[in-house]
Amino acid sequence: MNNGKPANIYDLAHYKWLLPHIRLLIPAEWISIWTGMEYKNNQLLLSSGGPTTIATEVWYPGYPKSDASWTNVGVDVNKDPESASQGMFNEKPSGPRYGVICEI
Template identity: 35%
Template sequence: MNALTISLLIASTVYSNIVSSQPQHPSGCLNIWRAHQAFCPNEVLSPEAPFETTQGAPGKRGPKGEKGVQGARGPRGIADREWIADVVREEVRAGLRSCTDALSEANKRIQQLEDREGLCPVKHDGQCFWMEVRYERIRFEEARSICAARGGKPAMIYSESHYDMITRYLRSLISPETSDNIHAWLGLTFRSQSRSVHLSNGTGSTYVKWYTGYPRVERCCTIGLTVTSSWDSSSQNMWNTGPSSRARGVVCEK
């Protein structure tokens, strides 16, 4: 038996022992290489790369796995009540602003229509005044309802110049064929104890021009106005009476 045969037998035995004792150990091939070098020194192998490996192309993607079991439901979150309240408040404010803008625009349109149709014959300090004539006499509560039907109320008298504007307007409505005067309700009130006249907001009136013989302390609360066709007649101006009395219309404002 020559040296090559002996070397091969020894290498085979070493390889078998290594493979059987360390079948998956990464150094097994290196030990074979070392045994080969010991018995076959004339055959040169590179210790840095005793064996070469090649990475093949990736295989096809496998099929999609089955859907997993749904996890347990998490705990209920905590609502940010302050944030929710802020959002609601802002929505309400936006809605109110929108309504306010729409109302303002509607009022402008109404004002334009009234001006065009002559429905606002007297203007004073941004307010509109007009007369609602009734041939059948009406009580004060009826007068209030008549004004409210057009969004108004029985009129105040705010100054002497305003009073002159109202009386000139009422005088222009007098028809000689029907009557020589107008009796109308106003929105002012009379307080017997103080003998004072007040606006609807409770403040004292700055101008009053009484009918001859008025005010009458025994008569309470409501005030009317009489205007005749003659501006210098003594049978005109303001008078006080009870709300159950009757007049032929009402001066309204809005």
């Protein structure tokens, strides 16, 4: 819709700006959604394929995983902004998620 594409999360400031906006839209206590980013060879990549770095504090506890098949990147968002159960993660492309965040 509106020619959007799966979104990138560009840096810590963008991540911190994005989460409150997602919280307003989630129908339950949390949501897990895909981004347009990938994780390959232990490196976070933008949807353009270019490398990026992001603060380690945005990763879900225990992530990123180094398994080569876990290439897709998503974000879990909890309604409670203080919850430790949220952040970016990488997973197999077949992992079930509830949507995708897009950018235009």
